[in-house]
Structure formats: C-alpha cells, structure tokens
Amino acid sequence: MxxxxxxxxxxxxxxxxxxxxxxxxxxxxxxxxxxxxxxxxxxxxxxxxxxxxxxxxxxxxxxxxxxxxxxxxxxxxxxxxxxxxxxxxxxxxxxxxxxxxxxxxxxxxxxxxxxxxxxxxxxxxxxxxxxxxxxxxxxxxxxxxxxxxxxxxxxxxxxxxxxxxxxxxxxxxxxxxxxxxxxxxxxxxxxxxxxxxAQCPWAACGRGDRAERNVVTSLELDSARMEVNNNRFQATYRAIEEAEVRYQEYFTDDAEYLIVAFGSVARICLKAIEDARAAGVKVGMIRPITLWPFPSKEIARLSAQVKGILTVELNAGQMIEDVRLAVEGRVPVRHFGRMGGIVPNPGEVADTLRREFDVEL
Amino acid sequence: MKPEDIIRPENKVYARPELLTDRDTHYCPGCSHGVVHRLVAELLAEMGLADKTIGIAPVGCAVFAYNYINVDWIEAAHGRAPALATAASRLNPDRMVFTYQGDGDLAAIGTAETIHACNRGENITIIFINNAIYGMTGGQMAPTTLLGMKTATTPYGRTAELNGYPLAITNLLAQLDGTCYVTRQAVHTPAAVRKAKGAIKKAFENTLGKRGTSVVEIVATCNSGWKLTPAQSNEWMAEHMFAKYPLGDLKNE
Amino acid sequence: MKEEIVIAGFGGQGVLSMGKILAYAGLMDDLEVTWMPSYGPEQRGGTANVTVIISDSPISSPVLDTFDTAVVLNQQSLDKFEPKVKPGGTLIYDPSGIHRLPGRTDIRIVPVDAMEAAIELKNSKTYNMILLGALLKCRPVVPIDAVLRGLKKTLPERHHHLIPLNEQALNKGMELVNA
CATH class of the missing domain: 3.40.50.970 (Thiamin diphosphate (ThDP)-binding fold, Pyr/PP domains)
Known part of the structure; x- marks a missing residue:
C-alpha cells in the first residue's frame, strides 16, 4: 500500500x-x-x-x-x-x-x-x-x-x-x-x-576501458565550430518544444474568460474560478506546467474561444509576454500581480476579473 | 660517425611521454607550463593512473591543458576548479582527481573555492602555477605579482597603497587542517625539475591514499608577460620571486 | 465538508505546531489537508499564523481571505482576523492578553482561558492542545481519536509518555467551551 x-x-x-x-x-x-x-x-x-x-x-x-x-x-x-x-x-x-x-x-x-x-x-x-x-x-x-x-x-x-x-x-x-x-x-x-x-558515454569519469578520453568543456575559440555547437543546442530546444510541453486545463470547455497562472497562484485562481462559476460567470484556466517550453499553441487555441485573458502572477507581469506572443492580439490580455512577497487572495483575483472584463461577480 | 649511428634506440634518453598528446601547445617558448605538463603526464603514466584520472582545467593560460594531457578532463569556470574537483572526487571516490590552476584562477577569483576545498580536506591534488601575472589575458597584475613589478594594469609597478600586497596563498593553505601536503617548487633547473616531479608524485600518492588535500605550488616564469628572455626569466625568478615565495615543503604530514 | 481555519498568535505559543497536529489529524482521518504558515524571522517572538484547510474534496487555494474559524491568541491577531471570519463562523480567543474584546454579532465568539487551564495542568506546553480541544469542540472536523493517532505517529517513541497528558489537555479544552 x-x-x-x-x-x-x-x-x-x-x-x-x-x-x-x-x-x-x-x-x-x-x-x-x-x-x-x-x-x-x-x-x-x-x-x-x-x-x-x-x-x-x-x-x-x-x-x-x-x-x-x-x-x-x-x-x-x-x-x-x-x-x-x-x-x-x-x-x-x-x-x-x-x-x-x-x-x-x-x-x-x-x-x-x-x-x-x-x-x-x-x-x-x-x-x-x-x-x-x-x-x-x-x-x-x-x-x-x-x-x-x-x-x-x-x-x-x-x-x-x-x-x-x-x-x-x-x-x-x-x-x-x-x-x-x-x-x-x-x-x-x-x-x-x-x-x-552506458547512459553517459560522454562523461569525464576516468577513461576506464573507453577507447577515447572524454573532455567536458564549453570552450570553443573557433567561431565556426562554436556556431555549430549553438545550432546543436537550438536543435535540442526545438525537439523539447515539440515533445515536452505540459499544462493543465480547468473548466476550459465552455470558458468565456481564461486565466493563465502557474504554481501556487494557479490554485488561488482556481478558488476564484470556483466562486465565479457559482455566480454564473464562465471562467476557465490553463496552468502551464512547463514554463519552458511554453504551451503557446494551447493558449492560442483557447484564445479563439474566449473574450479575454487574465494572467495572474507574483510579479509585475512576466509570463504575460509569452501569453501575448501566443495570442497575437486576438483578444485582450490583462495582467494582475502582487509583488514584494505579497500573495494575493482569491477575492483580489475575482475583483480583477470584474474590473478588467466588466463581468458581474 | 654518421647521425644514423647515433639515432638508435639504445641511445634514446628522452622522448615524448605517452600521455602527452601529439599536438603543439599554445604556450610561449620558455614557459614553465610545458615542463609541468610533462611531469604530470609522465607521473600519470608511471603510476598507472591514465584510466582513472579526472583532470580539472582552469581559466587562464592552462585553459587548454586538456588538449595536451591524454586523460579525461573537465574545463571549469574561472576559479571554480576546486568545486568541480570536490564533486568529481566525492562522487567517484576511487578516481585520481587533480586541478591545474594559475595564480589568478586559484588565488584571486577562486580564493573561496580553494580555501574551502582545502579546509574540507578533499582528496584531490591542486597543482598551482604561480608566475605572478595573468598570461592569457595579456599580462595584467595577479594577486601574487610582486611589489614594484610592472604589468599591464600596474604600468608603473605594483604598489601596496594602490594594489595591496602579493598574496602567498600557499602559506595560508598550509595552516588549514584539511591539507596534508603543501609544498612550493620550481622547474627552472634540472635539479628543480626532479624535485618538483617528486613533489607531484607525493601529492598524487596522497590523493590515492585519501589523506586530504595536497597543494603543489610551482613558482614559474612568464617570459612573455615579464618581457624577458626565457633564460633571463629564470634568473629574475630566482633573484626576486624566491624571496617572497621560498621553495620547500610548507607542510608534510 | 470543508473547514478553513486560521490560527494566529505570538511565535512560541505553539501556533504552527497546533496547526500541524490538526492537519495531521485530518490526514489520519483520510481527509485532504493543507497547512500554510507565515514564515520567516517573525516566527520567534513576533506574530505567527498558519492557515489549515481540512476538506473531503481536493483543496484549491492554500491562501485565503476569509475563514470559517479563527483561533487568535493575541491582540494583533484578533484585530487582524476578526473581520475575516465568514458570517456564521467561529472566533476562538484567549482572553489573557486581550484588552479589546471582539465585537461582531454575526459570528460565534468563544473565549477559552487556555493560559489559566495550562497553569492548572502544571504544564505550559499543554497550552495549544487545550485550544485545539476547544476548537474541535466548536468545530468537530476531526475526532479527538484522530488527533491522538496523529500524535502517536509523529512524536518520537521517547515522547509517547506525553500522549496521555495531551489527551487530558484536549479534554480540558473541550470542557472549557460552553455547549
């Protein structure tokens, strides 16, 4: 058990x-x-x-x-x-x-x-x-x-x-x-x-019975070869973007407004959403689990369905830039955040929904 | 007697050590690094350590040490070699882990890592090349630069008022409970080279025996940075450097 | 069932550990729980508070603006949390150290003289368990038995002899609440 x-x-x-x-x-x-x-x-x-x-x-x-x-x-x-x-x-x-x-x-x-x-x-x-x-x-x-x-x-x-x-x-x-x-x-x-x-044939852990020695370094003074290295890194990032985006959706099926929030803030927003739904306002949420790679495609998809998007973050507005890039201006994207260690409560999130989207909560 | 009669296997007294790669170094002619690289390569082969050694390279002139000595290497960020060595050694306790660092790397930007690795008594060997100058970046003042010495950033000579005093960091390291062997050597004469080799060997033995941290400082020349010929550099080093950095064991437990 | 509780007082009064024992009792009773402390230097001597949520369904926000029940142990905490108790909720306070009494009429207000009772039990460390007993009398979200099982599980073996004293303190706290 x-x-x-x-x-x-x-x-x-x-x-x-x-x-x-x-x-x-x-x-x-x-x-x-x-x-x-x-x-x-x-x-x-x-x-x-x-x-x-x-x-x-x-x-x-x-x-x-x-x-x-x-x-x-x-x-x-x-x-x-x-x-x-x-x-x-x-x-x-x-x-x-x-x-x-x-x-x-x-x-x-x-x-x-x-x-x-x-x-x-x-x-x-x-x-x-x-x-x-x-x-x-x-x-x-x-x-x-x-x-x-x-x-x-x-x-x-x-x-x-x-x-x-x-x-x-x-x-x-x-x-x-x-x-x-x-x-x-x-x-x-x-x-x-x-x-x-076996898992890390590149590891510099002592040559052992390996035919060639391993050197782990980030130095490459030859710019042409350094660009090759950079291209390899970028190819890895593209592969990660393709395969490893993770997120969770809440009440998005019929959502007219969408909150994007991550970490503990998403839970605070979820409580606000529960209260909003009780009042008849159809709010949904997408919670990025991977912040990089970012669930841009999923947010773009949902932006076609909702009237407005609110990001809630414990900062002055950072993730909102990635949300706006994903939304490409289709709907208004607003930010609500607290800074300096202040954690907003669900009521503040509800207030923001009311203020930004003129909904009755 | 023709040359062919002389160049015969039985007359061979000197060869490239098997663990030195077949590659021209970037070091200036006359630089002490070449000699120390050779000693390290010879010892790792003689002691049968080629397959179990992890070298940690610094930032500085020896940044490319990994190109020349044919064992596994990790290239550290500036000053951080002892931190890398700490983890490499603790996570692979049967390996021979050593760092190879210059004076700026070990005694300026990496002072904290150096002192704390030594204080923890990490089972590593630290080979410390002290030539009193930053070679790679073009001859600026090092923490070990002597008073009065002219460098690119002390063009009128180092003064205590402006730049503080030359740092004999090895003396500090000898005070720490974690070090078992701290010695200062040079490689400017055949006799000194032989003694230096003995010192590095003892350090490697300590590391294999898990006796704590061994530090081998090599008081070295930088004829390019010092703007002297190699021969003049050796003389200048013996005359000026050894007064501040006297050769010999500081600790041998 | 969902009970949203805040416990607030001076650091050193056992605020955080009282919350922890309550949360653990919820765990023993197969309920969902969250325990969210205020943390930092104020934990020693300054004001400390902890939000505990006990629920039979998954808990969303561990951070709240209103509470079903508040347990306040000093004046600052009373001033701060009295307005945050939901209408119909419960406010438990220890009158020792309180000079301005709570004034709301739309909530249940329960004075519990836990300091006095702890002195009677000749053990100041029973203070927060007396309050927990009072809390569970007012709001029986977990049975006393779950608290004791939680204590047994979390206390090191060498402290198990203290469990009867804790049970005594819990019962004392329950008695102090007028039905």
Missing part, C-alpha cells in the same frame, strides 16, 4: 531526490528553501543509497560542484532561492553549454536585490529566457502542489538526461513552505558505474 505523508514541499524534494537514486546534492542555506538541505542531512542518504550531500561554501561553489558531478555522468542537484539562483547563473550557463544534465530548484522569494523572504514568481524571465549569458534554455517545471514538487524531481532528472540539458523546478515560497499530503515514490537504486558509463 502506498504511504501517504504530510510534509512541506521543501522536505518532499529531499525525500524525492534520495528516492530517485540521485548521486549528489550540493547546496547553500537560504530562506525559504533551507529545509531541503536540512532534511537531507537529517535523512543521511550517504549511509543508505550512498548519495553525497554537501553544504558548499557559497551558491557559486554549489553550482560548480553540480557542474563537476554532472560532468562525470552523475545525477546531481542543487537548490536555492532567488538571490542564490542569480549567483548560480554562470554555472547554469556552463552546464547548458557543456550539455550536462542537472536539476536545479528555485524556491522563489521577492526581489530584486536581497528583497524579502516571502513568496514570489519574479524569476520567471530569468528561468525561462536562459538566465545567464548566451543562447540557451532550461526545461522549467512549475509545481503547484507538494505532490508535484515530489514528482517533478524524477521528471526533471529524466528530461535532463534525455536531452542532456539542465532542468529547473521553479517553485515559490508557498509551495516550498506549505504542508500537504504526498505520496512518495518507491526507492530506486542509484545507477551502477557500468550503467552511468
């Missing part, structure tokens, strides 16, 4: 990464995600699965440990919150450029700068448009529940290894800090040395 547990999103991440059979976690404390490292330390996976857990001297060191570990073919992750993720951007760019799989968790807090420790979604641009220097993307997964926090660990790692690209779980302080029911996956064994070598 599956075991139902009650835990915080951050704690669930720690359990899930061990159970995935990951090889290493490297992190640095920062609110509101320190429970990830704390829970891993409490669980001591090095005594059971052999997973390495290390508190690094900085976020910079942690992401470079991830880079070093990933380059040897290991399944490794790090986690942080917004300011720490900014520090990791250099390393993330190197991971993308070296075509290395890795998992990065960002439990977003309000910025810019040191900002606040309260929930935010203000790192949407940073996560979905690359984040560091150069042309690259991360696969970005946005969990709305503690169960999704758990499940996206395995999904993130699997996609990262499938496409040899780093994946990010873009959560916020609400999902990180809240507790709810979760079913943990069964424990998977860590891959053996032979399995790592």
């Amino acid at each position: 599956e075991e139902v547990r009650l835990m915080k999103g951050n704690e669930a991440i720690a359990h899930a990464v061990i159970r995935y059979g990951a090889d290493g976690y490297f992190g640095y404390p920062i609110t509101p995600q320190s429970e990830v490292l704390e829970t891993l330390a409490e669980l001591r996976p090095w005594e059971t699965t052999g997973m390495v857990v290390l508190q690094a001297e900085s976020e910079v060191a942690a992401i470079n440990m991830v880079y070093g570990g990933a380059a040897t073919g290991k399944a490794v992750m790090t986690s942080s919150s917004s300011p720490g993720i900014s520090l990791k951007q250099e390393g993330i760019s190197y991971l993308a450029a070296s075509e290395l799989p890795a998992l990065i968790l960002n439990v977003m807090r309000g910025g810019p700068g040191l900002g606040t420790i309260q929930p935010s979604q203000a790192d949407y641009f940073q996560a979905t448009k690359g984040g560091g220097h150069g042309d690259y993307h991360l696969i970005v997964l946005a969990p709305a529940t503690v169960q999704e926090m758990t499940d996206f660990v395995a999904l993130g790692f699997d996609l990262a290894f499938k496409y040899r690209t780093p994946a990010m779980i873009l959560a916020d302080g609400v999902v990180g800090q809240m507790m709810e029911k979760v079913v943990l996956p069964p424990q998977r064994p860590r891959r053996t040395e032979e399995e790592v070598r």
Whole structure:
C-alpha cells in the first residue's frame, strides 16, 4: 500500500531526490528553501543509497560542484532561492553549454536585490529566457502542489538526461513552505558505474576501458565550430518544444474568460474560478506546467474561444509576454500581480476579473 | 660517425611521454607550463593512473591543458576548479582527481573555492602555477605579482597603497587542517625539475591514499608577460620571486 | 465538508505546531489537508499564523481571505482576523492578553482561558492542545481519536509518555467551551 505523508514541499524534494537514486546534492542555506538541505542531512542518504550531500561554501561553489558531478555522468542537484539562483547563473550557463544534465530548484522569494523572504514568481524571465549569458534554455517545471514538487524531481532528472540539458523546478515560497499530503515514490537504486558509463558515454569519469578520453568543456575559440555547437543546442530546444510541453486545463470547455497562472497562484485562481462559476460567470484556466517550453499553441487555441485573458502572477507581469506572443492580439490580455512577497487572495483575483472584463461577480 | 649511428634506440634518453598528446601547445617558448605538463603526464603514466584520472582545467593560460594531457578532463569556470574537483572526487571516490590552476584562477577569483576545498580536506591534488601575472589575458597584475613589478594594469609597478600586497596563498593553505601536503617548487633547473616531479608524485600518492588535500605550488616564469628572455626569466625568478615565495615543503604530514 | 481555519498568535505559543497536529489529524482521518504558515524571522517572538484547510474534496487555494474559524491568541491577531471570519463562523480567543474584546454579532465568539487551564495542568506546553480541544469542540472536523493517532505517529517513541497528558489537555479544552 502506498504511504501517504504530510510534509512541506521543501522536505518532499529531499525525500524525492534520495528516492530517485540521485548521486549528489550540493547546496547553500537560504530562506525559504533551507529545509531541503536540512532534511537531507537529517535523512543521511550517504549511509543508505550512498548519495553525497554537501553544504558548499557559497551558491557559486554549489553550482560548480553540480557542474563537476554532472560532468562525470552523475545525477546531481542543487537548490536555492532567488538571490542564490542569480549567483548560480554562470554555472547554469556552463552546464547548458557543456550539455550536462542537472536539476536545479528555485524556491522563489521577492526581489530584486536581497528583497524579502516571502513568496514570489519574479524569476520567471530569468528561468525561462536562459538566465545567464548566451543562447540557451532550461526545461522549467512549475509545481503547484507538494505532490508535484515530489514528482517533478524524477521528471526533471529524466528530461535532463534525455536531452542532456539542465532542468529547473521553479517553485515559490508557498509551495516550498506549505504542508500537504504526498505520496512518495518507491526507492530506486542509484545507477551502477557500468550503467552511468552506458547512459553517459560522454562523461569525464576516468577513461576506464573507453577507447577515447572524454573532455567536458564549453570552450570553443573557433567561431565556426562554436556556431555549430549553438545550432546543436537550438536543435535540442526545438525537439523539447515539440515533445515536452505540459499544462493543465480547468473548466476550459465552455470558458468565456481564461486565466493563465502557474504554481501556487494557479490554485488561488482556481478558488476564484470556483466562486465565479457559482455566480454564473464562465471562467476557465490553463496552468502551464512547463514554463519552458511554453504551451503557446494551447493558449492560442483557447484564445479563439474566449473574450479575454487574465494572467495572474507574483510579479509585475512576466509570463504575460509569452501569453501575448501566443495570442497575437486576438483578444485582450490583462495582467494582475502582487509583488514584494505579497500573495494575493482569491477575492483580489475575482475583483480583477470584474474590473478588467466588466463581468458581474 | 654518421647521425644514423647515433639515432638508435639504445641511445634514446628522452622522448615524448605517452600521455602527452601529439599536438603543439599554445604556450610561449620558455614557459614553465610545458615542463609541468610533462611531469604530470609522465607521473600519470608511471603510476598507472591514465584510466582513472579526472583532470580539472582552469581559466587562464592552462585553459587548454586538456588538449595536451591524454586523460579525461573537465574545463571549469574561472576559479571554480576546486568545486568541480570536490564533486568529481566525492562522487567517484576511487578516481585520481587533480586541478591545474594559475595564480589568478586559484588565488584571486577562486580564493573561496580553494580555501574551502582545502579546509574540507578533499582528496584531490591542486597543482598551482604561480608566475605572478595573468598570461592569457595579456599580462595584467595577479594577486601574487610582486611589489614594484610592472604589468599591464600596474604600468608603473605594483604598489601596496594602490594594489595591496602579493598574496602567498600557499602559506595560508598550509595552516588549514584539511591539507596534508603543501609544498612550493620550481622547474627552472634540472635539479628543480626532479624535485618538483617528486613533489607531484607525493601529492598524487596522497590523493590515492585519501589523506586530504595536497597543494603543489610551482613558482614559474612568464617570459612573455615579464618581457624577458626565457633564460633571463629564470634568473629574475630566482633573484626576486624566491624571496617572497621560498621553495620547500610548507607542510608534510 | 470543508473547514478553513486560521490560527494566529505570538511565535512560541505553539501556533504552527497546533496547526500541524490538526492537519495531521485530518490526514489520519483520510481527509485532504493543507497547512500554510507565515514564515520567516517573525516566527520567534513576533506574530505567527498558519492557515489549515481540512476538506473531503481536493483543496484549491492554500491562501485565503476569509475563514470559517479563527483561533487568535493575541491582540494583533484578533484585530487582524476578526473581520475575516465568514458570517456564521467561529472566533476562538484567549482572553489573557486581550484588552479589546471582539465585537461582531454575526459570528460565534468563544473565549477559552487556555493560559489559566495550562497553569492548572502544571504544564505550559499543554497550552495549544487545550485550544485545539476547544476548537474541535466548536468545530468537530476531526475526532479527538484522530488527533491522538496523529500524535502517536509523529512524536518520537521517547515522547509517547506525553500522549496521555495531551489527551487530558484536549479534554480540558473541550470542557472549557460552553455547549
């Protein structure tokens, strides 16, 4: 029988990464995600699965440990919150450029700068448009529940290894800090040395009996060859866009108005939608689960059906740019957001629907 | 006696080490990197480590070290080699993991990673080339640049008032509980080369024996950056660098 | 059934852990639960609050603007949450530390002198369990038995001897609520 547990999103991440059979976690404390490292330390996976857990001297060191570990073919992750993720951007760019799989968790807090420790979604641009220097993307997964926090660990790692690209779980302080029911996956064994070598023939893990040595590098001073590399990265991104878009629709069948929201905000909107429907207003929602690749086609399809679209985000309006690109001006697209760590309540969402679309709620 | 009578296998005293790739290096003639690369390649072959070694390359002149020594390599971001090595070693504990870093990489931008990897006693070898200048970017001041030394960014000579003091970081590393072997060597004479090789060998043995972090500093020349001939560079190094960076073991446990 | 509850007071009064015990009891009773804390430095000494939702169907928003039930343990929390109780809802407060009494007439207002009762039980740590007993008397969303099973499951074995005291505190809290 599956075991139902009650835990915080951050704690669930720690359990899930061990159970995935990951090889290493490297992190640095920062609110509101320190429970990830704390829970891993409490669980001591090095005594059971052999997973390495290390508190690094900085976020910079942690992401470079991830880079070093990933380059040897290991399944490794790090986690942080917004300011720490900014520090990791250099390393993330190197991971993308070296075509290395890795998992990065960002439990977003309000910025810019040191900002606040309260929930935010203000790192949407940073996560979905690359984040560091150069042309690259991360696969970005946005969990709305503690169960999704758990499940996206395995999904993130699997996609990262499938496409040899780093994946990010873009959560916020609400999902990180809240507790709810979760079913943990069964424990998977860590891959053996032979399995790592078979899965990652490119890994620089010591030549062993490989005929040729491996070098993991992002450096290519010959511009012609660097462009070839870039074209290869872009081909991967096109393949990901083709195959890996994930989203969830709510009440869209008969929707006259559409909300687009991700993460915890989608749940707040869902409550507003329940109230709106009770009042006879047909509001639906699409919740992007992958923020990159973005469900543009699906939003375009729904835009042909509705009178107006509202994006609700914990920021000044970031995802709305992708929604507008998808909608191509067919219907009005409005934004409602709170910033600085303020989480709107369902009533504010209902007020916005009333104000922007002149509906009676 | 004709040349063919001399060029015979039994007279051969010198050859390219098997682990040096057949590739011209980008190093300037007279640069110390070539000698140290050779020592590393010789030792990895002699110690039977070719198949279990992971080298971590820096940013700086040695950025292309992976082109020359024929083992698995990972190219790090500037200064981060010890962080990469930490993970590579912990996740692959039976491998021989070493970093190869210059003074800017190890003692400026990567100071935190260097000190903390050493302080944790990671089972790695750090080979540190200290030539007191940034070579790759065109001869700017390094943290180890001597007072009075002219570089592209200290055109009138380094002053303590403007630039602070030369950093003998190896002395700092010797104070840390995690290091087991910290030594300062040079490769400007045949005798020094032999001693340096012995030092790197001891460091690699420590890494295999999981004894903690070993640091081998090589006080080195950069004749291009110093704007001297190779021979003059060796003399200048012995005369000026060794006063601030004296050769010998700082820690040997 | 869906009960939307906020518990608010000073950090250190056991606000978050009371919410956690309640959420765990919901879990033991096979209900859907969410527990959403205010988090951060204010958890020690400043005001802390936690939203607990217990429902027999999936829960959408863990963040709410109005509540079925509020348990408030200091003046700031009373001022903040009294207006947010839904008409017909319940407001439970501890009169110690309250100088302005709640004034609404469209909700049930229940004073519970938990501080006094904890002193009687000679254990200040029973404070939040007394309040939880009172809450469950007013709003029986989970049975006391589920709370005790939850405690048994979450408390380390070495603290299991405290379960009878907790049961005593829960019962005490129930007694303090006038039917």
